[in-house]
Each structure stands twice: as structure tokens, then as C-alpha cells.
Amino acid sequence: MAVASYFYPPLAPYACDSRTSRGRLVAEPASPTRTEFHRDRDRIVHATAFRRLKHKTQVFVSPEGDHYRTRLTHTIEVAQIARSLARALGLDEDLAETLALAHDLGHTPFGHTGEDALDEVMRPYGGFDHNAQSLRIVTRLERRYAGFDGLNLSWETLEGLVKHNGPLLSADGTPGERYRDRGIPVAILEYDALQPLDLATHASAEAQAAAIADDIAYDAADIDDGLRAGLFTLDDLGDAVPLARQFLDEIRARHPALEKPREINELTRRVITRLVEDVITEAGRAIAEVAPTSADDIRRCGRTLVQFSPAIRAYDDGIKAFLFANVYRHPRVVPVRREAAGVVRDLFAAYFEHPSAMPPQWSAGVDLLDEPRRARRAADYIAGMTDRYALDEHRRLFATTPDLR
Structure with a gap:
């Protein structure tokens, strides 16, 4: 049975x-009630x-109250704007x-602090990149379906997930600016060998919309979380950013x-409104300047259009720049970030040296793996942790654990 026509709204x-x-x-049979992207x-969801995002820090401000954002609430806000x-x-x-x-x-516990720490310990084994980890999750690590590992998402979703910030390869086939120094993450190259994602082109307009969202x-x-946490005042922001003062x-x-x-x-809703309307x-x-007649015209036009x-x-x-100085590098935040990074480094060392410290489904067969694959197994396990679980694991394995508040 074909999907009813009303499921397909008019599109550009x-x-x-x-x-x-x-x-x-x-290959899977089509759904009779959902489009391919609806199904993705x-x-x-x-x-x-996705459920674990509920207990992962957004930007590392200790969530002392119930109103600070987590990765899940941030994700919902991004989806609404997109x-x-x-x-x-x-x-x-x-x-x-x-x-x-x-x-x-693909984000780790403890926000960008956790990602930086995991990347540091994984440098000898290919590093850690949250975009590549997102791809690993949806193509390998989720195990919900009988017929395949991952979620078996459509090509357009995988392409957008990998390339929403722009092409990964230059026209000559060398890594683009983001990966110039370290190369394209292995997880992306491995999947691209199975199902090419056109790494040298831009992503769809839908992916560009998600990125700017x-x-x-x-x-x-x-801004909202930093103000409510008392890290800066409204007038501090207004003095630094003219539009905020307006x-x-x-x-x-x-x-x-x-x-x-x-x-x-009132300030944050004006920020969102002004930015959305500008985009x-x-x-x-x-788009009118390029006059694309297909999604591929967007991909091949050579620049980001939704910006x-x-x-x-x-x-x-x-x-x-203001937030970097007044939130991420705030004197109240820096010591907590340092301790959180130490938790991630400790966990990696423990699991790498003693894989049996991980649950059976993660430690099974590790003895047969070479060092890079053993390290990646530990990184996969840590990256999937919530903040709370990472601290619980650290308490289980170590004599002392920092109180990240």
C-alpha cells in the first residue's frame, strides 16, 4: 500500500x-503510513x-536547578527551529x-569537556569526533532491529548528519579545513566505503537548516543559562554585544x-526571532541567486545557502566570543570542567587496561582486538554514558570521585 498523498506537503x-x-x-519495504524521512x-526518537541525552550536560554549567538545559532539551529546541x-x-x-x-x-558526558578529554586519550588511535560518533551510533552501535545493526536510516539523513557543517573533502580529494590536520575520521571513511555520502559536496538545504538552527x-x-546561573549580568552582555543592548x-x-x-x-526570545528571521x-x-531546481543543485553550488x-x-x-569568556572560561566553571575531564581520562585508562571492568556486552571479545579497536571499544562505551552514570562508574572503580558542583 502506497503512502497517502497528504503525507507529502508541497515542496520547493x-x-x-x-x-x-x-x-x-x-533495503526495507516502504511504510504505508510514513514517508522515509518521517520513519527516520x-x-x-x-x-x-536519544533517551540518554536527557542526562548529558549541554554546556558544562553544573545543573544545580531543574531549568538548565541538557543535551535533550537543547536538541528539542534545535528541532523546533529547524x-x-x-x-x-x-x-x-x-x-x-x-x-x-x-x-x-554522539556527544559524550560532560559536554564539550568530555569530548575534548576523550579526543585527547584517543589521539594515538584516531581521535574522537562527535559527528563521527553520531554516525557510528546510527549505523552500528544501536542494536534494536533483527535485520541490521544501527537504525538503517535513509541516505539523505546520513549525508546530512555527516556533512551538515559543510563538505568534508576538498575538490582535489584532500580533507577540508575541519579535518585538514588530522584526516577524516575512520568511522566516516568506513561507512562511506559501504554507501558513498559524496563527502566533497555540501549537504542538502534541510541539513543546512538544522546546522544553523x-x-x-x-x-x-x-545566554539564558549563563544569566540564570549568575555567571554574568544582562548589562555585561549588553555592554559587549550591541544588538543585545538594542x-x-x-x-x-x-x-x-x-x-x-x-x-x-524577553531577551532570549528576541534573539531567536531576529536570528531565525535573518536566516x-x-x-x-x-537561493534566488543560485536558482536551484533540485536538491543536488544545492549540494553542488559550492557554498552554504542557509546562513x-x-x-x-x-x-x-x-x-x-562573549560566551566563551564569560561561561566556558568562567572561574566557577573552569575547575569543574577540569575535574570532569579527569573523570573521562580515568575511565578510559581503566577500561583500556582492564576491559572486564565494562559490562559483558562491551567486554566480550576485547582480548581478540588490536590496540586501536580495544581503545575504540572503551571510547564507544564512555561516549554513551550520561553524566550521572559516568560519575557512578568512577566511584565504583576509584577511591575518590570529584563532586562536580
Whole structure:
């Protein structure tokens, strides 16, 4: 039975159309009630790795209250913004949402601190990259289905997951800027050998929408969490970022006696609105200039089309510079990050030297693996941990464990 026509909303000619998907690595019968991208989204939502995002730190500010973001709440916010952008640009909303929901699956416990620490200990064995880890999760590590490992997602979802930040290879076949010094992660190259993902081209417009949605959500969320944690004040932000000052002046002129929590919310919602509207306008202009007639025209046009205008890009850069100095390098945060990194390094050393310390499903057969594969097994196990579980494991294996607050 074919999927009913009402499941396919009108799309722009340059959008990805699930009816012409390049398919899945393992062929499956079509669903009678869902499009291919709708089906991908559902598989991600039901994945074990997705559920674990609930207890993974977003940006490492100790979650002393219930209102700070986790990887899961951040992911939901990214999905909402990605879907809004897709609707405005005539793209496939399910694919944009799918990519947003999947984009952080490969993140470690303890936010970027955990990723940096795991990358450090894995340097002799190929390093650690959260995008490559997301691909490993959806193609190998999730084990829910009888017929295959991973989630057997569509080509368009895998392509967008790997390339949402741009091509991985230059036109001459050498690694692009992101991987120039270290090479393309092995996990990506191994999968690309099975099902080529066109690593030298850009990703679809839907993937680009998910990527810029991540930027927008980060800016608003880190401002919100940093303010509520008392790491900086509204006026600190306004003094450093002119557009933030403009927003604050507007809020205070209209609501002069507004209590602080509402003032923070008014600021962050203006940030999201301004950035989303800017992307829609700028992407519409860029798409009209290129005049693509297919999703492949987007991939091969040689530049990212779904992006900020130059003025808002400068604002975004200013926000990130401010947050780097006032959140990620805040004196209250740095010691906690240092201790969290130590937890990850300790766990890796323990599991690498004594694989039997891992559960049977992870330690089985490790004795038959060479060093790089044994290290990757330990990294896979650690990367999947929640913050809470990583600390519990550290307490089990070591005499003392830091109190990350």
C-alpha cells in the first residue's frame, strides 16, 4: 500500500523529496503510513542514545536547578527551529527535524569537556569526533532491529548528519579545513566505503537548516543559562554585544518594571526571532541567486545557502566570543570542567587496561582486538554514558570521585 498523498506537503524544487530518496543500506519495504524521512525521525526518537541525552550536560554549567538545559532539551529546541526554517523555505520539515534530533547523539558526558578529554586519550588511535560518533551510533552501535545493526536510516539523513557543517573533502580529494590536520575520521571513511555520502559536496538545504538552527539555539540557550546561573549580568552582555543592548533598551522602554526572569526571557526570545528571521531572508536571497531546481543543485553550488547575513554573522561571532569568556572560561566553571575531564581520562585508562571492568556486552571479545579497536571499544562505551552514570562508574572503580558542583 502506497503512502497517502497528504503525507507529502508541497515542496520547493530544491527540497529533498523522500519519494526519490537514494534509499537505505539494507533495503526495507516502504511504510504505508510514513514517508522515509518521517520513519527516520521516529527511529531516532526511539533510539537508546536519544533517551540518554536527557542526562548529558549541554554546556558544562553544573545543573544545580531543574531549568538548565541538557543535551535533550537543547536538541528539542534545535528541532523546533529547524522545522520553522524548513517550513519557511519550502523544505522537507521531517528531514530537517530528523537531522536536528540526531545531531548530538554522539556527544559524550560532560559536554564539550568530555569530548575534548576523550579526543585527547584517543589521539594515538584516531581521535574522537562527535559527528563521527553520531554516525557510528546510527549505523552500528544501536542494536534494536533483527535485520541490521544501527537504525538503517535513509541516505539523505546520513549525508546530512555527516556533512551538515559543510563538505568534508576538498575538490582535489584532500580533507577540508575541519579535518585538514588530522584526516577524516575512520568511522566516516568506513561507512562511506559501504554507501558513498559524496563527502566533497555540501549537504542538502534541510541539513543546512538544522546546522544553523543549532547555532541559533546555542546562542539563546547559553545566554539564558549563563544569566540564570549568575555567571554574568544582562548589562555585561549588553555592554559587549550591541544588538543585545538594542534588545535590552527595547525591553526596558516597553516594560520598565519587569522582573529579572521575564527580562531574560524577553531577551532570549528576541534573539531567536531576529536570528531565525535573518536566516529566512538571507537564505531566500541566496537561493534566488543560485536558482536551484533540485536538491543536488544545492549540494553542488559550492557554498552554504542557509546562513546568516554578514551583519548577523558578526553578531553571532560576538555572542560566541562573549560566551566563551564569560561561561566556558568562567572561574566557577573552569575547575569543574577540569575535574570532569579527569573523570573521562580515568575511565578510559581503566577500561583500556582492564576491559572486564565494562559490562559483558562491551567486554566480550576485547582480548581478540588490536590496540586501536580495544581503545575504540572503551571510547564507544564512555561516549554513551550520561553524566550521572559516568560519575557512578568512577566511584565504583576509584577511591575518590570529584563532586562536580
